[in-house]
Amino acid sequence: MINIIIADDHEIVVEGLISLIKPEDGIRIVGEANNGKDVIPLLEKNRVDIAVLDISMPIMDGIELTNYIKKYFPKVKILILTMHDDPRFIRRTIEVGVHGYILKNKGKEEFVTAIKTIYFGEDYFGKKVTKTLISGHRSKFIEGEIILTKKEKEILKLIAKGYSTPEIAKQLCRANTTIDSHRRNLIEKTGVKNSKALIRFAFENGYE
Template identity: 35%
Template structure:
């Protein structure tokens, strides 16, 4: 972990929620809340001005909602990681936000420790789903026939690693599940990125969903 705090902007249209989130994060030495916004348009403007590392953002907001803001940030501030914090445990919400460019989705009932872990994970280039969001989105894993499998682009082991990455697992968890070394997981991950020409974790998640590597039921 770098000694430089992760710069975070909080985005929610309820002042009490903003105050509560700020209070939960203010004692974290590795995180610095550098700004707040009450709608998506303000969030985009603040991102351009303050250049945060992570945007912790609600979905339902006036002027510009979380979907629109995420898409705009993906275009205008691609270096900013968007982490959605929402009360909506809804598959379509989660899926649409991932496809819009969000790097993670956590529910508002998560603990402070999990919120911090989510911020750190997306800042490091990973994806993060809280347990409730993960259960909603990835409710069934099958061995579907997919374009990726048919084409032979990825090996069977690479497909397995990609599925686990899409589920939100980190390298250590994948290594443990597959009984391989972390270095081997990292090699598979780099091979997957190279073969698919996708360099971000969020992009790999979108690919897995769009090619039916993850079944959503």
């Protein structure tokens, strides 16, 4: 069972998310809040796997709360659910270490997919989010500095578009383990620390 909490300053949004998740097998809402500060006692009293947070909240916003959770509840993963599709907001949340970012105008399917993807160890950034980031960046990649194979470039482009390992494996007719191996090689070659930083590298270097 995936235990989540939801924080949004609009009660109607919280109620809507509860109604979406309630019939979903394998996901349980263990708490909800209307500001960032009220999330803290929920984390203290419940076993929480994923915190679903809006960015704009009173008292403690989503960025401040993310920093707090990363420090005091490092095992809790964070999914940003917001209307903000400005690249500055998206980049800022990636910098503070969120595990996912999707927009409120998407439906239940993407919301559930994001929760499950994050729970099972991968980051999830909606396709509209990745498109916004890519369009907001100019290429910084200097040809020859990092040599990537044709297959690695193909996989990096799919990573930049928000595809998960199983989705990439299916599209390329490869095993999940093969894609994971390529992902590790990409991390090593680009010199980034993790998959999240690899996504940022892809955004910044024109892999679209």
